Amino acid sequence: MTRPFELCGVPLRGRVLNGSGTFDAVAAHRAFGDELLEAFPFDAFVSKTITVEPREGNPPPRLWESPAGLINSIGLPNKGVAGFLREDLPRLGELPVPLVVSVMGFSRGELGALVAAAGERDEVEMLELNVSCPNVETGLVMGADPAETAAALEAVRPLTEKPLIVKLTPSATDPPAVAAAAEGVGADAISLVNTLRGMALDPRTRRPWLGAGTGGLSGPAIRPVALAQVAAVAERVRIPVIGMGGIASGRDAHDFLAAGADYVAVGTETFRDPTAGRRIASELNVISREERGFSEAAVT
Amino acid sequence: MSEPRTRAPFGRRLARVESKVELGAYALLTVADRAGPAGPRPGQFYMLAAAERWGGDGERPYLPRAFSYARVRPAGGVGDGAPDFGSTVDSGCMLEFLLEAVGPGTRRLAELEPGDAVWLTGPLGVGFRIGARPGVRRLLVGGGIGTAPIVCLSDDVGEGGEVLLGFRSGRHARAAELFGTPADLATDDGSVGRHALVTELLRERLDDGGSGTPEVYACGPPPMLEAVRAICAERDVGAQLALESGMACGFGACFGCVAPTRRGYVRLCVDGPVLDASDLDTALFAGAGH
Numbered sequence: 001m002t003r004p005f006e007l008c009g010v011p012l013r014g015r016v017l018n019g020s021g022t023f024d025a026v027a028a029h030r031a032f033g034d035e036l037l038e039a040f041p042f043d044a045f046v047s048k049t050i051t052v053e054p055r056e057g058n059p060p061p062r063l064w065e066s067p068a069g070l071i072n073s074i075g076l077p078n079k080g081v082a083g084f085l086r087e088d089l090p091r092l093g094e095l096p097v098p099l100v101v102s103v104m105g106f107s108r109g110e111l112g113a114l115v116a117a118a119g120e121r122d123e124v125e126m127l128e129l130n131v132s133c134p135n136v137e138t139g140l141v142m143g144a145d146p147a148e149t150a151a152a153l154e155a156v157r158p159l160t161e162k163p164l165i166v167k168l169t170p171s172a173t174d175p176p177a178v179a180a181a182a183e184g185v186g187a188d189a190i191s192l193v194n195t196l197r198g199m200a201l202d203p204r205t206r207r208p209w210l211g212a213g214t215g216g217l218s219g220p221a222i223r224p225v226a227l228a229q230v231a232a233v234a235e236r237v238r239i240p241v242i243g244m245g246g247i248a249s250g251r252d253a254h255d256f257l258a259a260g261a262d263y264v265a266v267g268t269e270t271f272r273d274p275t276a277g278r279r280i281a282s283e284l285n286v287i288s289r290e291e292r293g294f295s296e297a298a299v300t
Numbered sequence: 301m302s303e304p305r306t307r308a309p310f311g312r313r314l315a316r317v318e319s320k321v322e323l324g325a326y327a328l329l330t331v332a333d334r335a336g337p338a339g340p341r342p343g344q345f346y347m348l349a350a351a352e353r354w355g356g357d358g359e360r361p362y363l364p365r366a367f368s369y370a371r372v373r374p375a376g377g378v379g380d381g382a383p384d385f386g387s388t389v390d391s392g393c394m395l396e397f398l399l400e401a402v403g404p405g406t407r408r409l410a411e412l413e414p415g416d417a418v419w420l421t422g423p424l425g426v427g428f429r430i431g432a433r434p435g436v437r438r439l440l441v442g443g444g445i446g447t448a449p450i451v452c453l454s455d456d457v458g459e460g461g462e463v464l465l466g467f468r469s470g471r472h473a474r475a476a477e478l479f480g481t482p483a484d485l486a487t488d489d490g491s492v493g494r495h496a497l498v499t500e501l502l503r504e505r506l507d508d509g510g511s512g513t514p515e516v517y518a519c520g521p522p523p524m525l526e527a528v529r530a531i532c533a534e535r536d537v538g539a540q541l542a543l544e545s546g547m548a549c550g551f552g553a554c555f556g557c558v559a560p561t562r563r564g565y566v567r568l569c570v571d572g573p574v575l576d577a578s579d580l581d582t583a584l585f586a587g588a589g590h
C-alpha cells in the first residue's frame with residue numbers, strides 16, 4: 001500500500017507532480033483516450049500557466065535539442081483566464097487527481113484577478129504563481145527580487161483561501177531569499193526550478209535558432225543546478241518544497257528528496273516517456289522501500 | 301466526419317526491429333509493434349527512439365523523433381522463438397518506416413539491426429481524410445522522404461489513386477519501389493522519370509481535363525508543399541498537406557510543434573500533421589520541415 005501524502009492540506013496519493021506547461025491533459029486525452037485517466041501518471045496535475053489575456057505564444061521554431069536538454073521558447077500560449085475557466089477547467093476537473101492552476105500576471109492587479117477567478121472554482125485545489133516574468137509597473141522580474149515577490153504575494157494572499165505555491169525562477173540572484181520572503185507573507189509552498197535562460201544558433205546562418213531569440217533550458221542538463229537550488233531553499237524555509245529540473249528517474253527524484261524537497265515534479269522527461277511520472281514514482285517507491293529495509297536492519 | 305485518428309496506447313513501448321534494408325538513399329526499418337493497434341491511419345506518425353545509446357550520458361539524440369509510418373501489415377504469429385518485447389499474443393502490426401539520415405537521431409535509427417529494440421509511442425496525430433465521396437479523383441503527391449505517408453495512403457486508396465513522386469536523384473527514387481501501383485516519377489537531375497519537379501506533374505494532371513473532382517494529398521519538403529498549396533488554391537482544388545516541424549513530445553504536451561494557420565498557431569502533433577490547405581496562408585513558415 002502506498003502511504004498517503006498531504007501537500008498544504010490536500011491529500012495526494014504520491015509525491016510526483018508534473019511541471020507546469022509540460023503536460024496537456026486535454027490533448028493527451030485526444031491522443032491516448034481513457035487509458036490516460038485510468039493510469040494518470042501524476043499525483044496532482046499542474047496546468048499550463050494561464051494569463052489574463054489570451055496569448056498566441058512565440059513564433060516558431062520553438063524547440064532546440066541540446067546535449068541532455070531542451071531549449072524552448074513556447075511563450076506561454078493559452079486561452080486567457082476566461083477561456084481556460086470556460087473550456088478547459090471542466091475537463092481538468094474530471095482528472096482523477098487534485099488540480100493546481102498555474103497563473104502569471106504582468107502586474108499585481110492582473111495576478112490578483114487571476115488568483116481570485118481561479119481560486120473560487122471548486123475544481124481548483126491549489127494555485128501556483130509563476131513569477132518568472134517582469135512586472136510591467138516596476139520593470140522588475142517579480143520572482144527575481146525578494147521584496148517584489150513579497151509585495152506581489154501580499155497583494156493576492158487575501159484573495160483566496162486556497163493554498164498558494166510560489167514557483168521560483170533560477171535566475172534570481174538569491175533564490176532562498178526569495179523563498180523566505182514568500183514564506184514570510186503567507187506562501188504555502190515553494191516550487192523550483194523553472195527553466196534557465198539559454199540560446200542556440202542556427203548552424204547554417206549563425207543567427208538565433210529560436211523564434212524568440214532565446215528560450216528556457218530544461219532536462220538533465222540543468223539537474224545539478226536545480227538540485228543545488230532546491231537544497232538551498234529547503235534549508236531556508238519550513239513550508240513544503242516541490243523540486244524539479246531534469247528529473248528522469250526514481251534515483252534523480254530520490255536525490256531531490258534527500259536534498260530537502262518534499263515533492264518532485266517531472267517535465268521534459270515526459271516528452272521522452274509519456275508515463276514517466278508513474279515510472280519515476282514506482283522507481284522511487286522501490287528505492288524508499290530498500291532504504292527503509294536497510295535502516296530497519298540497522299536498528300535491529 | 302470523425303477525425304482520422306487511431307488512438308495510441310498510453311505510454312511508450314519497446315518494439316523489436318525485424319529488418320533494416322537499404323533502399324537507395326533511404327533505409328527501410330521494419331518494427332514489430334506487438335502491443336500497438338493494428339490499424340493506424342495514413343498520415344499518422346510514431347515517436348521513435350533507439351532503446352540503447354539514446355538520451356544517455358550527455359549527447360544528442362536525447363528526445364524521440366517523429367516518423368510517419370510508410371506501410372503496415374498484420375503482425376502474424378509469434379511462435380518463431382525470436383526474443384520479443386511486449387505482448388506475446390498474435391496482435392499488433394508490422395510497421396515500416398522510411399528513414400533519411402539527416403542528423404544524429406535518424407543516423408542512430410538507420411544503424412539499427414534486426415533484434416535491436418526501439419521505443420515506440422503512437423500512432424499519433426490526425427491522418428489524411430479519405431472519405432468515400434463518389435466522383436473524386438485522388439492525386440497523391442510525394443516529395444523525397446515525404447513519400448513515406450503517401451505509400452500507405454496509396455495502399456488505402458487503391459487502384460483509383462494517381463501517384464506522383466518527385467526525388468532529388470535516381471538513388472532517392474528507389475522509394476517508389478514501395479508502391480503497389482505504378483507511380484509517375486520526376487527527378488531533379490533527370491536520372492529517372494521526368495526531368496522536372498513533381499509540382500509540374502501535378503499541374504499537368506490538374507489541367508488535363510480528366511473526369512472527377514480532384515482532391516490532392518501531399519507530403520514533402522516545405523517549398524514543395526507551398527507550391528502544391530498555391531497550385532491547388534489557384535484552381536480551387538481541395539488539398540490536404542502533411543506538414544512537419546520539430547517535435548519534442550508528439551502528444552500535445554510541449555506546444556513546440558506549431559504551424560501558423562488562419563486559426564492561429566496549431567500544434568501539428570495533435571491537430572495535424574495533416575492540415576487542410578485552405579487553413580494555411582503558406583506551407584513555408586519558419587520552423588517548417590525538420
Ligand SMILES: Cc1cc2nc3c(=O)[nH]c(=O)nc-3n(C[C@H](O)[C@H](O)[C@H](O)COP(=O)(O)OP(=O)(O)OC[C@H]3O[C@@H](n4cnc5c(N)ncnc54)[C@H](O)[C@@H]3O)c2cc1C
Pocket residue numbers: 063064065066345361365366367368369397398399400401402403404405406407445448449543544545546547573590
Ligand atoms: C509528423 C512527422 C513525420 C515525419 N516522418 C518522417 C519519415 O517518415 N521519415 C523520415 O526520415 N523523417 C520523417 N520526419 C522527420 C524526422 O522526424 C527528422 O528528420 C528527425 O527528427 C531528424 O532528427 P535527427 O536527429 O536525425 O536530425 P536533427 O539534427 O535533429 O535535425 C535535422 C534538422 O533539424 C534542425 N536541427 C539541427 N540541430 C537541431 C537541434 N539541436 N535541435 C532542433 N533542431 C535541430 C535542422 O533544421 C536540421 O536540418 C517526420 C517529421 C514529422 C514531424
Ligand SMILES: Cc1cc2nc3c(=O)[nH]c(=O)nc-3n(C[C@H](O)[C@H](O)[C@H](O)COP(=O)(O)O)c2cc1C
Pocket residue numbers: 018019020021022048049070072074076102130167192193194195217218219220222244245246247265266267268269553554555
Ligand atoms: C516546453 C516547456 C514548457 C514550459 N511551460 C511552463 C509554464 O507554462 N509555466 C511554468 O511555470 N513552467 C513551465 N515550464 C518549466 C517546467 O515546468 C519546469 O520548471 C522545467 O522544465 C524544469 O523541469 P524539467 O527539467 O523536468 O523539465 C516549461 C518547460 C518546458 C520544457
Ligand code: FES
Pocket residue numbers: 546547548549550551552553554555556557567568569570
Ligand atoms: S510535439 Fe510537443 S506539442 Fe507537438
